[in-house]
Amino acid sequence: MTGKAVVTGLGVIAPNGVGTKEYWTALLRGHSGIRPIERFDPSGYPTRLAGEVPEDAFSAADHVPRRLLPQTDRVTRMALAATDWAFADAAVDPADLPDFEMGVATANSAGGYEFGQRELQNLWGSGPEYVSAYQSFAWFYAVNTGQISIRNGLRGPSAALVTEQAGGLDALGHSRRSIRKGTALMVSGAMDSSLCPWGWIAHQSTGLLSTRPDPEQAYLPFSELACGHLPGEGGAILVLEEAGRVRDRIARGATTQVYGEIAGYAATFDPPPDSDRPDTLRRAAELALADAGAEPGEVDVVFADAAGNPAADEAEARALRELFGERGVPVAAPKALTGRLGSGGAALDVATALLSLRDQVIPPAGPVTAAADRHGIDLVVGAPRSARLRTALVLARGHGGFNSALVLRTPA
């Protein structure tokens, strides 16, 4: 046993593409998933655009057993479907493995929020006897982990992590640890969806959303025109396996691929907002690189958190300049084509980075035409950029001060 965790399967649901192939094609063509909200009437709210997955692109009834529909929020249906796709991609049938050797660790930001709104509405509008029997778990943060475990018979160590956007990386870091400790396979990643009015006003309450009405102009991370972000829904579920096991599986004729190794991971937390101590994003990146045994110079591409508001963009750009030097490494911000998907966004960035490593190409930052000069970063814009890619660094920041960094390497 090597104790190394490699990714062998991807399941992707993104606003601009449902399914890995569809998403990756959309990214490379610069197709955006930012569009006017259709799930509810947004006309009364200052922000009316989101990275919404169109109903016709993901119709839950086509992917999730009918028995599960009444008891699941959209976020869980997405997670269950993406898990099926990730297993298929990895060419793994969980029934073939000992149940205690497979676990699930996913991240989540707000649970099954639309389900929760409906039940709050039932309770406050009609009375306690109108609350669903499924409310006790359909909205809570562990719901995706629990339902994935049940549907696939995974009885190993499982967990759900909540660190807002950073969660997508934290779940993968947690899963990698489980593999090091002896678990053969982990289903990991994150899915988030809170595109209901109650979720929408929570996003708006941060004051960080863009209110520009033009989908091409609303979310422009690192741009001179950056003015906030747009939330979206979706994410990625990944199958992680112990590297030696995969080698054996391939030797026995399995037709799977190894997308890459999770070579390093670290997380930090910022001091309080009124502190004069520095933020800790750079340290997270340094610790993740050290964990991977990699020098900054070995990093071929960075997938940025890409907050889209000028102060947070500058904080991230500063960390990148300090680590890699002025314009020292290509920076990718594919979130500009999807919006920020909560913890799902960081997991999706990891999937995207693995596809970049596979195809040796960096996707462009959607509608962003150029990074602001003052940021001093080499943002990939306009068209996909071909490059020799062996090592990728993925960064994520969660609201409140969470920072996480993950290092991916191409298979040896």
Added chain:
Amino acid sequence: MSEAVQEPLSLEDLVTVLRESAGEDEEVDLSGDIADVPFSDLGYDSLALLETAGRVQRQYGIVLDDEAMAAAETPRLFLTAVNEVLCGAASNAG
């Protein structure tokens, strides 16, 4: 609330409520003769039945007994337990 005499809940009504509140197992045909088939064989667990009973209570404005419902392991037993309350309530109201 004054109501007309309550019609008993039929098997067809129950299947409708089951589908709404707990979905339907792809492997099971609910349109067949299922009155004496245990709920567990129809793909419904205790949670599904709690949700179903909750819906029946709200739709018909009745209160069902926890233990009687927990003991109702087939659609026929479920209907008997509901209709005892439903028709009893209706006749009292009348």
Added chain:
Amino acid sequence: MNRRVVVTGIGVMAPGGSGVEEFWDLISSGRTATRPITAFDATGYRSRIAAECDFDPLAHGLTPREVRRMDRAAQLATAATREALRNSGIAEAGIAPHRIGVSLGSAVGCSVSLEEEYAVVSDSGRKWLVDHAYTSPHLFNYFVPGSLAAEVAWAGGAEGPAAVISDGCTSGLDALGHAADLIREGTVDVVLAGGTDAPISPITVACFDAIKATTPRNDDPEHASRPFDRTRNGFVLAEGAAVLVLEEYEHARRRGARILAEFAGFGTRSNAYHMTGLRTDGREMAEAIRIALEQGRVAPESIGYVNAHGSGTKQNDIHETSAVKRSLGEHARQTPMSSIKSMVGHSLGAIGAIEVAACVLAMQHDLLPPTANLHEPDPACDLDYIPNTAREKRVDAVLSIGSGFGGFQSAVVLTRPERTAA
């Protein structure tokens, strides 16, 4: 490199009294803190009882500004953190902030604040298109309860990894297990670890009503939580928080810290069976126990006390009894086991940490807390559940176990500090 994890501080905010001393006083005397709900008017609900904290955040040193910002779960966690910091002495130890982490369990996050906000912005459930004009500036912090870990990190000056672990009712145990991993692997030397939940609000009471998981014994609130008793009929919802200072053993020894116990082992498994249901055989929980014992290099025969999940539902009592027999074998029959949920109720993601705190205190005091309200033992539960009265006994190793919605099954093994030093 063999890094071991010890407990060097405890803070507890539990029903029936604030702080570790009042908590121990309550559970070691067998008194109960379950009562009619006062947090809101529960008329019309099936279960109208709870174990509530009489908690005054200002008396615990929180500022009015902090109180406005924080959900009740954050307030309880912050107060518990401050108590743990005080009795561990780590705040004065000059530890680099990046060597301190946070791992906090919570099952339902900031649900009280979310519900209060919802009632306002929806005009009490009249509007689906809720009104953004009335939102609290803190709404996003309630929306994503990572904010709970943030508050603990700020209270403790932590800049290492921080996370909320949300594994339903094993959140508290799992957060401690996660913390121990962070220390063992060398990522940090200290973790503020535990759990918090403040779920006593209409939506949570209603959702447990809907599945009849909570007891409807409203006419006898003090005796409503009856784990392992033939007459038990559901759990009593509770609130609370516990934060433990977990620390690398050599680090604690070098700074002359008082070591309360060793956090020797942790195991977790999933049942992959049902979101709320348990099988009777206890197979997955038994495996979690086996893993925790193995990690702690503790033989089943060394376990002197089991702190049970003991929620007071029939399926739990049978599941858990099977799991303990399956994992401890014949020794299970000689091992006292109790549920403090009989006294402090079930505070969801907090209770696992509160129960581990109880285990540490039991070892310190050579006294095992009882299962209150156990007068008619269920014949199907045939172990020694320490009925009603605490039992004096010196124990070298204890086991704390829990089950959670979602299928989580977890186990923690603690040992006496003398064993660590030997």
